[in-house]
Amino acid sequence: MSDHDYKPKSKVGQWFNDRLPLLTxxxxxxxxxxxxxxxxxxxxxxxxxxxxxxxxxxxLTLAMHYIAHADMAFESxxxxxxxxxxxxxxxxxxxxxxSMFFLAVYIHIFRSLFYGSYKSPREIIWILGIIIYLLxxxxxxxxxxxPWGQMSFWGATVITNLFSAIPLVGEGIVTWLWGGYSxxxxxxTRFFTLHYLIPFLILGLVVLHIWALHVPGxxxxxxxxxxxxxxxxxxFHPYIVIKDGFALLMFMIVxxxxxxxxxxxxxxxxxxxEANPMVTPAHIVPEWYLLPFxxxxxxxxxxxxxxxxxxxAILILxxxxxxxxxxxxxxxxxPLYKQFYWILVADVLILGYVGAMPAEGxxxxxxxxxxxxxxxxxLVILPVLGFKERTLPIPLSITEPILGGSPNLAAxxxxxxxxx
Amino acid sequence: xxxxFKLILILSFLSLNSAQTFAAEKVDYLKTDWSFKGLFGKFxxxxxxxxxxxxxEVCASCHSMKYLSYRNLSEEGGPEFSEAAAKAIAASFEVxxxxxxDGEMFTRPGKLSDKFVMPYDNVxxxxxxxxxxxxxxxxxxxxxxxGGVDYIYSLLQGYEDPPSGVTLDDGVYYNKYMYGNKIRxxxxxxxxxxxxxxxxxxxxxxxxxxxxxxxxxxxxxxxxARHQMGFKAIVYLIILTILVYFSMKKIWSRVESEV
Numbered sequence: 001m002s003d004h005d006y007k008p009k010s011k012v013g014q015w016f017n018d019r020l021p022l023l024t025x026x027x028x029x030x031x032x033x034x035x036x037x038x039x040x041x042x043x044x045x046x047x048x049x050x051x052x053x054x055x056x057x058x059x060l061t062l063a064m065h066y067i068a069h070a071d072m073a074f075e076s077x078x079x080x081x082x083x084x085x086x087x088x089x090x091x092x093x094x095x096x097x098x099s100m101f102f103l104a105v106y107i108h109i110f111r112s113l114f115y116g117s118y119k120s121p122r123e124i125i126w127i128l129g130i131i132i133y134l135l136x137x138x139x140x141x142x143x144x145x146x147p148w149g150q151m152s153f154w155g156a157t158v159i160t161n162l163f164s165a166i167p168l169v170g171e172g173i174v175t176w177l178w179g180g181y182s183x184x185x186x187x188x189t190r191f192f193t194l195h196y197l198i199p200f201l202i203l204g205l206v207v208l209h210i211w212a213l214h215v216p217g218x219x220x221x222x223x224x225x226x227x228x229x230x231x232x233x234x235x236f237h238p239y240i241v242i243k244d245g246f247a248l249l250m251f252m253i254v255x256x257x258x259x260x261x262x263x264x265x266x267x268x269x270x271x272x273x274e275a276n277p278m279v280t281p282a283h284i285v286p287e288w289y290l291l292p293f294x295x296x297x298x299x300x301x302x303x304x305x306x307x308x309x310x311x312x313a314i315l316i317l318x319x320x321x322x323x324x325x326x327x328x329x330x331x332x333x334x335p336l337y338k339q340f341y342w343i344l345v346a347d348v349l350i351l352g353y354v355g356a357m358p359a360e361g362x363x364x365x366x367x368x369x370x371x372x373x374x375x376x377x378x379l380v381i382l383p384v385l386g387f388k389e390r391t392l393p394i395p396l397s398i399t400e401p402i403l404g405g406s407p408n409l410a411a412x413x414x415x416x417x418x419x420x
Numbered sequence: 421x422x423x424x425f426k427l428i429l430i431l432s433f434l435s436l437n438s439a440q441t442f443a444a445e446k447v448d449y450l451k452t453d454w455s456f457k458g459l460f461g462k463f464x465x466x467x468x469x470x471x472x473x474x475x476x477e478v479c480a481s482c483h484s485m486k487y488l489s490y491r492n493l494s495e496e497g498g499p500e501f502s503e504a505a506a507k508a509i510a511a512s513f514e515v516x517x518x519x520x521x522d523g524e525m526f527t528r529p530g531k532l533s534d535k536f537v538m539p540y541d542n543v544x545x546x547x548x549x550x551x552x553x554x555x556x557x558x559x560x561x562x563x564x565x566x567g568g569v570d571y572i573y574s575l576l577q578g579y580e581d582p583p584s585g586v587t588l589d590d591g592v593y594y595n596k597y598m599y600g601n602k603i604r605x606x607x608x609x610x611x612x613x614x615x616x617x618x619x620x621x622x623x624x625x626x627x628x629x630x631x632x633x634x635x636x637x638x639x640x641x642x643x644x645a646r647h648q649m650g651f652k653a654i655v656y657l658i659i660l661t662i663l664v665y666f667s668m669k670k671i672w673s674r675v676e677s678e679v
Contacts, residue, residue, distance in 0.1 A: 036675055078487045078559065081642075088642045089649070234675055242668045249661040256657060260650025261459070264563055272564035272639075273556075282599075 028214070033233035034240045035220035037398045041111040042218070043247030044104050050248055051101040052206060056199050058094040066146065068192035070185040073148035074274040092263040098140050099266045100255050102289035105133060109317075114341055116329030117219040123321040125212040130318045132205045137290065139198040142191040144287060149271030154284045156183045156191070162297075165304040182277065222398050223330025232398045283358060291355030292348050296374065298359040299367040309371065316378050323378055325386025333392040337385055344377050447597060449570035450577060452629055456636060459651055462644050463637055468499035470616055471634025474627050476509075477614050479558065482550060482605075484538040487559035488638055491532040497644040498637055506532060513537040551591045553604035562632070562639040569632050571597065576628040579607040 006027045008017050017023040065084050067076040080087035109129070112118055118126035141159060145152040160177050164170040179186025217228050226232040234240070258266065266288060270281045286294050296313050300306035316323075331338040351370045357363040455464040472493065475485070490510035494503045501509065510530035515537060518525035530537065540546035547554050556564075565571045578597035582588055588602065595603045609624045616622050637643065 075487070082487060082492075088640075088646065092646075238671050239675065242664065242671050246661065246664045246668050249657060249664055253654060253657045253661065256650065256653050260646055260653065263646075269564055269566045269568075272560045 030235065030237040031229075032214060032236040033217065033229035034236050035218055035226055035232060035398055036234045036239070037220050037222065037232075038218065038240070038243075039221055040243075040247055041107065041114075043244045044108040044111065046244035047104045047248050047251050048101070048108060049206065050251075051097060051104055052199065052202060055094060055097050055101060056203070058090050058097065059196075059199065061090050062094055063196065066192075068146070068189050070148060070188055070275070073146060073188060077147045089259070092259045096255065096258045096263060096266060098143060099258070099287070099289065100251070101136065102140070104251070105136060106289070109133070110345060113320075113344070114331045114338075115219055115221060116223055116324070116326075116331070118321050119324065119329050120321065121216045122213075122219060125209060126321060127318050128205055128209045128212060130314070132202055132209060134314060135198050135202050135205070139195055139202070140287065140289065142195040142198070144271075145188065145191050146195060147271060148188060148275045150273045150275055150279070150281050151268045151271040151284070153183060153275035153277065154281055155286055156187060158284055159286075160187070162303075162307050162310075165307045167304070219329060220398055221330060221332065222395060223328065223332070224394055224396075224398065226398060285356055288352065288356070291353075292351035293355075295351040295355030295367045296371045298355075299364065299371040309375075313371075313374060316375070320378065320382075324382045326389065326391070327386075328391045328394060330394075333394050334385075334389060335392065336389045340377065340381055340385065344374075347373050347377070447567075447574075449567050449574040449597065451570065452573060454569060454633070454636075456633070456643055459647065461647050463497070464633060465500055466618060466620075467630045467633040468637055469501065470618070470620060470627075471630040471632070471637075472499050472501075473616065474609075474614055474631040475558070475634055478608050478627075479631065480536075480539060482539055482546070482555040483558045484540070484546075484555075485536045485558045485638060486538055487557075488536045489532070490530060490534055490536070492641060494532075495641070498641060499634070503532075510534060551604065555605070558635060558638060560639045562635045567597075569636050572635060573628050573632045575603075576609055576631070577624055 006024045008014050008023045013023055062080060065076065065080045065087065067073060077091070080091050082088075084090075112126065112129070141155070145156045160174055160183065163177060164174045166173060175181060177187070178184065179190060217226075220226070229235075268285060268287075285291075293310050293313055297306045297310040300309045326334060326337065328334055331341055347370050350366065351374065354363045354367040354370065359367065455462060455467070475483075490506055490513075493499055493501045493509060494506035510532055513530040513534075514527045515530045515534050516525055516527050520526055540549060543554055562568055562572060567574070574597040575595060578595040580594060580596060582594035582601075586594065586601070588594060591604060593603050593606055594601055609627050611624055612622050614622050614627065620626060640646075
């Protein structure tokens with residue numbers, strides 16, 4: 001990176017920067033050369049940072065009023081909703097913020113899948129992202145337990161019971177996780193502690209994620225390596241800052257609509273019933289963002305194998321940079337991959353849908369087919385496709401496809417033939 | 421724009437998806453116009469006051485409302501009884517307080533700061549008095565049922581004679597909107613069971629609507645403030661988005677690229 005020779009103008013700045021190069025960092029962040037053809041799918045990184053900060057700030061405020069005790073948690077949430085000044089606003093932002101966070105992270109992940117952003121040299125960014133995603137799921141699950149409603153309690157019971165599938169030590173692990181012989185007060189207090197801790201771990205990993213990103217620089221819709229800085233790049237500030245800001249505002253409009261007008265639609269009605277270990281709800285369903293994995297879990301008849309399938313469905317993503325054998329990054333130049341990509345998107349949406357339905361009859365059959373296809377995509381289709389697919393010629397620079405409409409394949413082909 | 425459209429499509433699919441989670445047992449509920457729905461939805465003040473009357477004269481003999489206080493009755497966005505009226509309502513209840521200096525519990529008239537007095541001391545007592553069934557607390561009842569206000573409104577009017585072939589145990593009633601159709605609560609409302617002070621005809625339909633409105637407020641006491649703030653927030657965001665859009669266009673006009 002060329003910004004190592006940055007020198008602050010003022011004497012004081014130089015004195016400070018020689019001792020702690022914060023100004024160099026700030027200069028690096030503003031000048032950071034970014035491909036100028038990034039589309040709006042690239043704005044979700046900034047949006048996710050906003051989501052994380054929002055969750056942390058609202059979460060800290062809620063934690064000042066919430067009481068992590070099995071007998072008082074539900075009541076303290078009602079206290080927040082009724083008596084704390086703007087408590088209803090803070091809680092609804094936090095609860096819907098979790099959904100918004102996942103919505104954004106799914107778009108972010110699928111953007112990466114489409115444009116091959118996980119490929120060399122960006123494997124570490126990708127793997128850090130998968131770890132962040134796993135921690136997000138843990139944080140969201142434990143957060144959902146805190147209001148101590150019926151879904152909190154029974155969701156916690158179902159998910160922690162998954163560990164009992166581990167041979168020999170399973171039961172012992174579950175008792176250890178619960179801090180007793182059922183989900184109870186000790187479970188609630190430790191979940192609260194972890195729910196408080198995890199966002200800060202995520203924050204640390206996000207710093208690493210961005211740091212790792214700033215080494216090779218952003219991928220781009222064309223998926224080619226570019227010279228930095230060059231005609232193909234723009235400085236992060238003001239170009240990307242204003243564009244991310246615009247996208248963030250659009251996102252906030254959707255967010256605000258949920259918070260102010262349908263704050264409970266993404267939750268489950270049963271969670272407004274206080275937890276009761278004696279009464280099991282008719283259907284125990286996780287939050288929408290976990291449904292695809294829930295469907296995979298239930299589609300396998302054996303408990304242990306079901307858990308293994310569910311975990312593999314997430315962990316397989318970490319191996320993606322090596323499962324995808326194609327040298328071409330962007331799906332724009334991979335006609336076959338592009339089709340399989342959209343089939344995968346449909347497959348995950350179908351899994352989400354059947355995950356919300358009872359696991360029986362046709363739903364179960366669909367879940368099984370969709371689960372099988374999910375693994376087929378990553379384990380068979382992607383590796384084979386890399387060798388078999390006839391990719392389209394890629395342009396030499398991103399300035400090229402941008403001239404005369406993006407991405408201009410005809411121009412790229414013409415140019416390439418001239419060079420040959 | 422095409423991309424934005426795709427995003428909206430995915431988004432609507434997601435909300436549809438989760439909405440269907442609740443609709444596992446789909447029934448057509450009775451419909452009525454709720455004044456509190458929509459962008460500017462507000463409670464009908466008179467309906468809330470009548471609804472409180474139905475609650476306190478009918479429901480409250482079995483159903484608690486433990487998260488509400490008497491002061492809430494005079495707060496903005498609620499039934500908005502005058503403070504004097506709310507004080508009088510509170511004072512009409514006996515509240516157990518203490519212990520006093522002698523270590524004895526004592527009863528005194530209720531104050532604005534007291535929570536709604538519960539009909540039973542605890543869940544067991546409630547069950548014992550109701551043939552084993554616990555009348556659920558009504559503070560957040562509307563939010564705790566999949567169909568929300570429409571469900572409660574329908575349920576109150578859904579009592580009928582069981583169809584032939586359905587036998588009911590003692591103390592079990594048939595209700596076409598209840599999950600499984602069997603309910604342990606006898607039809608709570610009948611025409612004229614309360615006498616409205618404002619002269620409104622107390623039909624079962626009217627009382628159902630009033631008390632459901634009251635329950636909605638009880639579950640969401642800040643609904644009006646939420647709608648008002650939401651409208652302002654969204655208008656503000658839209659204006660800011662438009663301004664930022666033009667700034668972005670201006671800034672990016674220096675680069676040969678599209679935004």
